[in-house]
Amino acid sequence: MALQSLDITARSATTTPSPSARGEAVKVAKLIDISKCIGCKACQVACMQWNDLRDEVGTNVGVYDNPRDLTDQSWTVMRFSEVEVEAGRLEWLIRKDGCMHCADPGCLKACPAPGAIVQYANGIVDFHEENCIGCGYCITGCPFNIPRISKKDNKAYKCTLCSDRVAVGLEPACVKICPTGAIVFGSKDDMIHHAEGRIEDLKERGYSKAALYDPPGVGGTHVMYVLQHGDQPELYANLPKDPHISPLVGLWKGITKPLMSFGVGLAVFAGFFHYVTAGPKKVEDEEEAKS
Amino acid sequence: MNALIQRYTARERSNHWVVAIAFVLAALSGLALFHPAFFFLTHLFGGGTWTRILHPFIGVLMFLFFMAMAARFWGFNRITPADRQWMKRIGDVLCNRDQNLPELGKYNAGQKLLFWVMVVSLPLLLLSGIVIWQPWFAPSFPIGLLRLAVVIHALAAWVMILGIIVHVYAAIWVKGTIRAMTRGTVSAAWAKHHHRAWYREMTGK
Numbered sequence: 001m002a003l004q005s006l007d008i009t010a011r012s013a014t015t016t017p018s019p020s021a022r023g024e025a026v027k028v029a030k031l032i033d034i035s036k037c038i039g040c041k042a043c044q045v046a047c048m049q050w051n052d053l054r055d056e057v058g059t060n061v062g063v064y065d066n067p068r069d070l071t072d073q074s075w076t077v078m079r080f081s082e083v084e085v086e087a088g089r090l091e092w093l094i095r096k097d098g099c100m101h102c103a104d105p106g107c108l109k110a111c112p113a114p115g116a117i118v119q120y121a122n123g124i125v126d127f128h129e130e131n132c133i134g135c136g137y138c139i140t141g142c143p144f145n146i147p148r149i150s151k152k153d154n155k156a157y158k159c160t161l162c163s164d165r166v167a168v169g170l171e172p173a174c175v176k177i178c179p180t181g182a183i184v185f186g187s188k189d190d191m192i193h194h195a196e197g198r199i200e201d202l203k204e205r206g207y208s209k210a211a212l213y214d215p216p217g218v219g220g221t222h223v224m225y226v227l228q229h230g231d232q233p234e235l236y237a238n239l240p241k242d243p244h245i246s247p248l249v250g251l252w253k254g255i256t257k258p259l260m261s262f263g264v265g266l267a268v269f270a271g272f273f274h275y276v277t278a279g280p281k282k283v284e285d286e287e288e289a290k291s
Numbered sequence: 292m293n294a295l296i297q298r299y300t301a302r303e304r305s306n307h308w309v310v311a312i313a314f315v316l317a318a319l320s321g322l323a324l325f326h327p328a329f330f331f332l333t334h335l336f337g338g339g340t341w342t343r344i345l346h347p348f349i350g351v352l353m354f355l356f357f358m359a360m361a362a363r364f365w366g367f368n369r370i371t372p373a374d375r376q377w378m379k380r381i382g383d384v385l386c387n388r389d390q391n392l393p394e395l396g397k398y399n400a401g402q403k404l405l406f407w408v409m410v411v412s413l414p415l416l417l418l419s420g421i422v423i424w425q426p427w428f429a430p431s432f433p434i435g436l437l438r439l440a441v442v443i444h445a446l447a448a449w450v451m452i453l454g455i456i457v458h459v460y461a462a463i464w465v466k467g468t469i470r471a472m473t474r475g476t477v478s479a480a481w482a483k484h485h486h487r488a489w490y491r492e493m494t495g496k
Contacts, residue, residue: 134426278386
């Protein structure tokens with residue numbers, strides 16, 4: 001969706017500044033309070049409806065997760081985890097999975113196609129599929145395993161945080177539909193403030209480790225969770241405890257990119273200057289005559 | 292009229308040039324996806340998506356033809372004591388003080404080094420390339436392996452590109468060399484000067 005074209009802070013595979021005439025925008029965030037989620041999947045339905053997506057009807061494999069995983073047609077899925085944090089006390093943790101909209105997006109860092117991935121000034125990370133070349137590097141870069149390549153068109157898709165709705169002052173579709181108020185949307189500051197109140201409430205109710213999930217390893221995220229067990233995010237269908245862009249991706253897209261390009265250029269120039277200083281290696285005429 | 296010595300058969304030359312053309316196409320399309328500064332090269336291949344589609348097929352072609360060539364030339368590329376001596380006198384080589392250099396067979400140590408760089412880097416490129424090949428193979432590998440493969444692919448390609456730059460330059464620099472790969476023959480004087488042991492073997496002198 002190419003709506004907020006003047007509000008771009010970062011653009012994939014681009015070495016010059018992005019359009020930023022409008023300057024700073026309010027950072028937005030979606031807050032998902034897992035303690036309030038009842039697993040109704042209305043958010044999945046709203047996402048399908050607003051974005052006009054229809055995943056294939058799958059098969060029941062004996063768990064509530066449906067569809068089983070994110071796809072190019074399912075940009076958000078509820079992941080159900082049955083855990084016993086205290087022995088004998090079963091808890092059903094339901095996490096709405098999808099793009100976290102990292103402040104330091106690994107997908108954008110890895111993408112080789114100019115403008116296929118953009119980060120808006122409000123914090124939303126969006127894929128512009130018309131520029132996508134289908135190489136899958138975004139999958140390599142993402143610390144949360146979110147982007148999916150369509151089998152139909154070989155383009156990468158993921159949650160847009162309803163950038164088209166947000167651009168015109170609406171909340172994302174999943175936020176609008178949520179019947180329990182587990183998903184709320186607003187400025188990131190307001191959402192952090194709201195989360196603090198929720199965490200206080202959870203602590204009073206015995207969840208002493210309740211915490212906000214806004215991982216600093218990726219610069220914070222624009223989709224945040226309130227976790228009852230904030231010290232063990234892995235309980236929630238393997239939500240990473242300290243996500244960060246893989247050092248291999250950092251190496252590949254960081255220092256090696258300019259250094260190796262420079263090395264190739266240097267080799268060409270070294271050859272040219274060797275030729276004009278040392279000169280060609282010739283077999284002398286008298287040698288030619290002798291043979 | 293100088294005597295000519297056959298260095299490469301028509302078959303060997305064709306094989307070399309298939310590898311060379313595939314290399315140029317693979318390197319240009321690979322660089323295009325490596326750094327934004329080279330992204331404009333995707334226009335040569337019909338756009339970004341076509342570049343992504345074509346690059347791996349070009350790579351496989353290069354791998355197959357290089358392996359055929361490697362099988363032909365394997366025996367000529369074993370490192371010998373003379374090669375070590377030649378490497379120690381690389382300064383003399385670069386400054387064209389050829390009278391200080393040892394007698395060599397069909398190839399010098401620089402040529403052999405490129406051969407072994409290719410023998411190592413091409414299989415690495417093939418294997419890591421299969422791991423990241425969208426949409427055919429990449430989805431069946433774990434993300435950790437994909438991340439390792441992209442780094443190996445970039446490093447191996449870089450080493451190979453540097454090697455080929457030196458290879459091409461050396462062919463331009465050492466006069467009388469290019470005709471070995473275009474016409475298949477070199478002058479006897481060239482052979483005697485640069486590869487004396489091979490010259491003796493070929494002429495019996």
